[in-house]
Amino acid sequence: MKKHKAARFLMTSTVLFVQVVFLLMIIKEQYETNHFATIISVLFITLMLISGYKYLDLHHEEYVYENISVAIWVPVGASACYLLNTSTDLGSVLSVGITGAFASFFPSIDKKSEYFNNVPAAIYCGAFIGMSALKIAPSIGFVIAAGILAGLFLMLAKNLFVGIGGKLGSIAFGSMVIVTLIHWLL
Numbered sequence: 577m578k579k580h581k582a583a584r585f586l587m588t589s590t591v592l593f594v595q596v597v598f599l600l601m602i603i604k605e606q607y608e609t610n611h612f613a614t615i616i617s618v619l620f621i622t623l624m625l626i627s628g629y630k631y632l633d634l635h636h637e638e639y640v641y642e643n644i645s646v647a648i649w650v651p652v653g654a655s656a657c658y659l660l661n662t663s664t665d666l667g668s669v670l671s672v673g674i675t676g677a678f679a680s681f682f683p684s685i686d687k688k689s690e691y692f693n694n695v696p697a698a699i700y701c702g703a704f705i706g707m708s709a710l711k712i713a714p715s716i717g718f719v720i721a722a723g724i725l726a727g728l729f730l731m732l733a734k735n736l737f738v739g740i741g742g743k744l745g746s747i748a749f750g751s752m753v754i755v756t757l758i759h760w761l762l
Contacts, residue, residue: 580639587732594750595625597757642731646694650730651723653679653699654748657706658719668707675703697744701730704748718755726751 603618653675660671679699682692705713705722713719729747 583641583732584639584736587729587736590729590750590754591746592625594753597753640735642694642698642734643691644727644731646691646698647727647731649695649698650702650705650727651720653702654705654719654723654726655702655716656699657703658708658713658716659706661707662710668709672700672703672707675706676700679703698727698730701726701744701748704745705752708752712752712756718759722748722751722755725755 599618599621603614656678657668657671657675660666660674661668664671666674676696676699679696682695682699683689685692702723705719705726708719713722726747729751730744733743733747
């Protein structure tokens with residue numbers, strides 16, 4: 577029971593950390609030009625985040641984790657989309673679309689299999705990482721690292737933020753922020 581609560585705390589605190597880092601980057605960029613609007617915006621966003629975490633029911637009470645065999649598809653989707661995005665003239669949106677369309681055929685392999693029904697979401701989560709610009713994701717190794725981290729987040733967050741739209745994109749964004757921060761610090 578304690579490890580489940582620790583995993584839930586880790587995921588929730590990671591999401592909060594990413595939101596705070598993103599908010600701080602906005603402050604850093606905007607504070608130089610418009611002091612008053614920046615301060616009001618930061619206060620409003622902070623109050624919204626606190627009330628969202630405090631009053632919304634974002635979790636199921638049961639503890640269920642995604643299988644590692646499903647999560648391994650996240651870096652695969654990230655790599656496939658990144659290679660399509662960087663080695664062709666398709667662009668990021670078409671690369672994500674092609675990767676997602678390919679992933680949508682996995683359930684037809686065995687319609688009764690829970691595994692094949694969960695693979696498209698993992699691939700699509702990775703595709704959000706692969707659509708990053710070259711300025712953000714300078715190499716395939718960077719994308720694979722972010723994909724592995726996103727796969728870990730996907731495993732731990734199966735019953736977190738249920739019913740909240742944008743979960744896969746948020747997982748991809750959070751992993752990119754953390755890997756970018758590590759890359760920047762090193």
